[in-house]
Amino acid sequence: MSDVQVYTPFRRGLPRLGPYAREVWARRQFALELARTEIRTENTGTGLGQLWLVLNPLLLAFVYYVLTSILSGSPGGAARLAHIMAGLFLYYFFSSAVIGGAMSILSSSRLILNTAFPKMLLPISVVLVSFLRFLPSLGIYAVVHVLAGQPVRWQMLWGVVPLALVLVFATGLAMLLATVNLYFRDTKSFLPYTMRVWLYLSPVLWLPEQVRGSLAFLRWANPLFPLLGSWSEAVVEGRAPQAWMLGAGAAWAVVALLVGAWALLSREREFAVRL
Amino acid sequence: MSSLSASEAFLETPPVDVPAPLSVRVEDLHVTYRASLERRPTVARRLRRLGRGERVVREVHALRGVSFDVLQGQVVGVVGANGAGKSTLMRALAGILPPTQGRIEVHGRVSTLLALGVGFNAKLTGRQNVTLGGLAAGLDREEIARRYTEIADFAELGEDFMDMPMLTYSSGMYARLAFSVAVHMEPDILIVDEALSTGDARFKEKSFARMQELCAQARTIFLVSHGLSTITQLCTEAMWVDKGALVERGDPAKVVSAYRRFLKVGATAVTQEDV
Ligand SMILES: Nc1ncnc2c1ncn2[C@@H]1O[C@H](COP(=O)(O)OP(=O)(O)OP(=O)(O)O)[C@@H](O)[C@H]1O
Ligand SMILES: [Mg+2]
Numbered sequence: 001m002s003d004v005q006v007y008t009p010f011r012r013g014l015p016r017l018g019p020y021a022r023e024v025w026a027r028r029q030f031a032l033e034l035a036r037t038e039i040r041t042e043n044t045g046t047g048l049g050q051l052w053l054v055l056n057p058l059l060l061a062f063v064y065y066v067l068t069s070i071l072s073g074s075p076g077g078a079a080r081l082a083h084i085m086a087g088l089f090l091y092y093f094f095s096s097a098v099i100g101g102a103m104s105i106l107s108s109s110r111l112i113l114n115t116a117f118p119k120m121l122l123p124i125s126v127v128l129v130s131f132l133r134f135l136p137s138l139g140i141y142a143v144v145h146v147l148a149g150q151p152v153r154w155q156m157l158w159g160v161v162p163l164a165l166v167l168v169f170a171t172g173l174a175m176l177l178a179t180v181n182l183y184f185r186d187t188k189s190f191l192p193y194t195m196r197v198w199l200y201l202s203p204v205l206w207l208p209e210q211v212r213g214s215l216a217f218l219r220w221a222n223p224l225f226p227l228l229g230s231w232s233e234a235v236v237e238g239r240a241p242q243a244w245m246l247g248a249g250a251a252w253a254v255v256a257l258l259v260g261a262w263a264l265l266s267r268e269r270e271f272a273v274r275l
Numbered sequence: 276m277s278s279l280s281a282s283e284a285f286l287e288t289p290p291v292d293v294p295a296p297l298s299v300r301v302e303d304l305h306v307t308y309r310a311s312l313e314r315r316p317t318v319a320r321r322l323r324r325l326g327r328g329e330r331v332v333r334e335v336h337a338l339r340g341v342s343f344d345v346l347q348g349q350v351v352g353v354v355g356a357n358g359a360g361k362s363t364l365m366r367a368l369a370g371i372l373p374p375t376q377g378r379i380e381v382h383g384r385v386s387t388l389l390a391l392g393v394g395f396n397a398k399l400t401g402r403q404n405v406t407l408g409g410l411a412a413g414l415d416r417e418e419i420a421r422r423y424t425e426i427a428d429f430a431e432l433g434e435d436f437m438d439m440p441m442l443t444y445s446s447g448m449y450a451r452l453a454f455s456v457a458v459h460m461e462p463d464i465l466i467v468d469e470a471l472s473t474g475d476a477r478f479k480e481k482s483f484a485r486m487q488e489l490c491a492q493a494r495t496i497f498l499v500s501h502g503l504s505t506i507t508q509l510c511t512e513a514m515w516v517d518k519g520a521l522v523e524r525g526d527p528a529k530v531v532s533a534y535r536r537f538l539k540v541g542a543t544a545v546t547q548e549d550v
Binding site: 003004005006007008009010023026027029030033034037041111112113114115116117186269270272273274 | 379
């Protein structure tokens with residue numbers, strides 16, 4: 001038989017990236033199918049079924065719209081609703097990808113103890129689940145966008161760039177937190193609060209132009225500022241996003257992916273003895 | 276053999292005195308689990324422990340220096356008390372657990388019955404589990420679709436049960452499906468860990484026949500079982516593992532009777548202690 005596998009003691013460090021990438025690629029259907037099955041089985045018991053996928057973020061957007069209207073003392077108009085909705089849908093995708101991704105390895109302990117496969121596929125699959133759930137909400141946004149009288153221009157297509165960057169950023173963070181969660185299991189408990197605060201620090205309930213004074217540090221300290229800011233500029237206002245936002249967003253996304261992949265790859269062989 | 280004509284001799288398999296090729300080589304294998312002392316390792320507890328200078332993880336030395344070679348076409352029975360390290364050894368062979376020390380060399384593709392046997396995801400249907408298990412093992416969709424009918428036929432659960440969540444299966448049905456998947460993955464090395472014990476007599480017979488078929492195709496089988504008669508009936512050699520070490524290895528009848536003697540002695544010792 002040609003293929004010989006040799007297993008030697010675990011050492012912290014990266015595996016050979018070429019063969020690993022081939023392993024991941026060969027099992028891409030696994031990640032996809034895992035995501036699809038997850039979506040198909042959830043909500044099957046509820047009356048409205050898959051409709052909840054779009055109802056959830058929609059209702060949430062209205063809640064936040066009412067909240068911001070009360071806090072600012074004015075209804076704010078349809079433009080603000082469109083901004084909140086676009087930002088919230090994307091943020092909702094991001095946070096569910098990160099929170100789910102952080103749990104992805106620990107919650108698959110049975111699979112990990114019984115099958116040899118690249119563990120990177122687990123957080124990737126969770127991010128995919130969140131992304132597939134996010135897609136239908138784009139349709140809802142399109143309707144609201146037109147009803148709110150926002151401009152429909154080709155520049156809206158720029159939105160694909162921040163969307164892809166958020167996807168990469170979320171994947172990196174999911175891989176990092178999935179690994180960290182094995183060593184410090186508090187991670188899971190902290191996350192929901194962290195994500196809630198992160199939402200308030202990001203340009204979702206307010207506009208990117210509104211940060212001034214002592215809060216200006218958010219522009220460079222919060223990765224989601226350029227990412228969600230450029231998303232709103234493109235999708236809601238229909239104009240090409242500012243170049244610095246795309247650049248900063250891309251830098252954050254690449255760094256997150258590299259750090260996350262490094263953390264997971266350098267320790268994944270040890271996961272099975274630590275579950 | 277000398278009486279064969281030249282053309283017949285050409286088709287003949289290699290003579291018996293040429294040893295079969297190597298299938299698995301294990302050299303001084305140690306595996307240590309790093310179980311957390313608390314049920315949940317958290318930052319807060321870790322900080323408190325750090326202050327007191329206590330050790331955080333409890334190491335379970337599950338295998339302590341196991342070495343053996345197995346040739347192709349062998350059926351190797353593995354016996355030993357609960358917690359002896361049999362499953363750990365099988366997981367190490369499958370490449371799931373990294374050695375803490377030592378070296379494992381595996382020639383060919385391993386299929387573990389562990390993969391489904393211990394339970395992939397009980398909320399999913401039998402069909403979904405088969406698909407996901409196959410994809411995780413690195414097969415592509417067409418291959419799985421091709422084998423699916425064979426798998427379902429062999430398991431004989433009835434069509435409706437394949438589309439029911441595995442929660443609704445009895446443990447025997449579970450084991451049937453798991454075994455069926457494992458033997459239809461066309462593995463070079465098949466690992467069966469404690470799965471036949473719950474099948475009924477008819478299925479046991481059927482699975483024996485299937486294993487003999489596989490072994491006639493020069494595949495190697497590892498069979499972990501507490502059913503000692505199964506080991507003597509089916510295996511070409513046997514190993515007795517105790518407290519993480521290989522105590523005895525060789526003819527199944529001899530190893531099993533030695534293990535039986537040990538069990539009896541152990542039992543009386545325990546009873547004496549109790550008095
Ligand atoms: N995930 C784990 N984390 C920590 N320790 C473990 C883990 N799995 C097994 N062990 C320990 O490793 C040792 C060997 O366990 P193993 O499962 O290999 O036994 P076994 O021979 O298969 O027993 P059984 O006959 O009950 O199946 C035991 O002492 C067990 O407590
Ligand atoms: Mg076991």
